[in-house]
Amino acid sequence: MDELAIEVHDLRCAYGDHVAVDRVDLTVARGELVALLGTNGAGKTTMLETIEGHRRPDAGNVRVLGLDPVRDRLKMLPRVGIMLQESGFSGELTTWETADLWRALRSRGGDPDAVLERLQLAHRRDVQVKQLSGGERRRLDLALAILGEPEVLFLDEPTTGLDPQSRRRTWEVVGALVAAGTAVLLTTHYLEEAEELADRIAILDGGRIAARGTMAELVAGMAATISFLHPSGAPSLPPLAGSVATRHGDEIVVTTPELQRDLRTLLAWADTHDLRLQRLRARDGSLDDVFDAVAVAEPVAA
Numbered sequence: 001m002d003e004l005a006i007e008v009h010d011l012r013c014a015y016g017d018h019v020a021v022d023r024v025d026l027t028v029a030r031g032e033l034v035a036l037l038g039t040n041g042a043g044k045t046t047m048l049e050t051i052e053g054h055r056r057p058d059a060g061n062v063r064v065l066g067l068d069p070v071r072d073r074l075k076m077l078p079r080v081g082i083m084l085q086e087s088g089f090s091g092e093l094t095t096w097e098t099a100d101l102w103r104a105l106r107s108r109g110g111d112p113d114a115v116l117e118r119l120q121l122a123h124r125r126d127v128q129v130k131q132l133s134g135g136e137r138r139r140l141d142l143a144l145a146i147l148g149e150p151e152v153l154f155l156d157e158p159t160t161g162l163d164p165q166s167r168r169r170t171w172e173v174v175g176a177l178v179a180a181g182t183a184v185l186l187t188t189h190y191l192e193e194a195e196e197l198a199d200r201i202a203i204l205d206g207g208r209i210a211a212r213g214t215m216a217e218l219v220a221g222m223a224a225t226i227s228f229l230h231p232s233g234a235p236s237l238p239p240l241a242g243s244v245a246t247r248h249g250d251e252i253v254v255t256t257p258e259l260q261r262d263l264r265t266l267l268a269w270a271d272t273h274d275l276r277l278q279r280l281r282a283r284d285g286s287l288d289d290v291f292d293a294v295a296v297a298e299p300v301a302a
């Protein structure tokens with residue numbers, strides 16, 4: 001069995017003269033979740049639509065389960081689940097009728113009641129879709145995408161509009177599918193969603209992959225920071241070799257390659273001078289920092 005469920009090689013997609021996806025490579029293995037992040041207009045949706053077979057690439061190669069998503073569409077569809085940003089289901093049908101219709105259309109099998117139970121929609125099975133709340137509809141979208149346990153799952157911003165509890169429940173369901181061997185390609189604007197779920201992360205910017213790797217690999221190059229309110233009348237800071245201290249209003253921010261060493265030095269300095277460091281915070285580099293670095297590096301139009 002092919003270990004790679006999704007293979008994208010040298011993909012290029014353009015709208016007229018505008019290149020939306022520019023020579024991108026990406027793979028997702030079975031049992032792996034890859035999160036595609038990016039600024040607005042970075043090309044995530046275009047890329048996802050092309051991998052799903054809704055658009056033909058202008059150049060490059062896409063394979064899903066070894067199949068060409070456009071040419072072999074009918075063979076591919078029963079084996080994949082797709083959760084779009086907006087679903088176009090009739091509001092007149094009930095939740096259960098929608099799931100049952102979807103099962104018949106996708107000829108993929110699966111038990112509508114089981115999947116509704118899994119997404120905590122069993123109590124809403126006989127309610128018309130138009131009467132569901134926004135969050136319930138989003139959960140129904142996911143229920144339909146995972147009906148019949150697809151081998152590959154595409155999730156386009158799956159938790160937008162969900163409350164924290166529903167979001168966590170969604171993460172549990174997706175995590176269980178990945179553990180059972182499903183390959184998942186996810187786009188999201190929630191960095192904590194990528195941190196929670198992704199085995200690997202790719203950050204798209206202006207149609208190109210600007211950064212990629214595991215969470216650990218991505219944040220490895222990011223400096224840690226220590227911040228605190230500058231105590232009034234405090235003497236100058238102790239020497240912190242290789243670190244940079246800046247002042248933002250009343251706050252001191254130390255950017256450091258040696259978090260533990262500098263924190264120890266600063267606490268000793270505060271003890272010696274009998275200072276209280278208010279709003280003291282120390283943290284490692286984060287995905288936000290990686291994302292900011294990508295966004296900041298964006299060329300400014302002349």
Ligand SMILES: Nc1ncnc2c1ncn2[C@@H]1O[C@H](COP(=O)(O)OP(=O)(O)OP(=O)(O)O)[C@@H](O)[C@H]1O
Nearest residue numbers: 015018019020038039040041042043044045046047
């Ligand atoms: N139908 C279209 N015709 C022309 N340009 C388009 C079309 N759809 C998208 N674009 C452009 O292609 C680029 C990529 O858009 P895309 O929707 O793929 O980005 P995205 O990363 O999904 O953005 P968002 O996070 O805002 O949803 C953008 O510059 C967008 O304006």
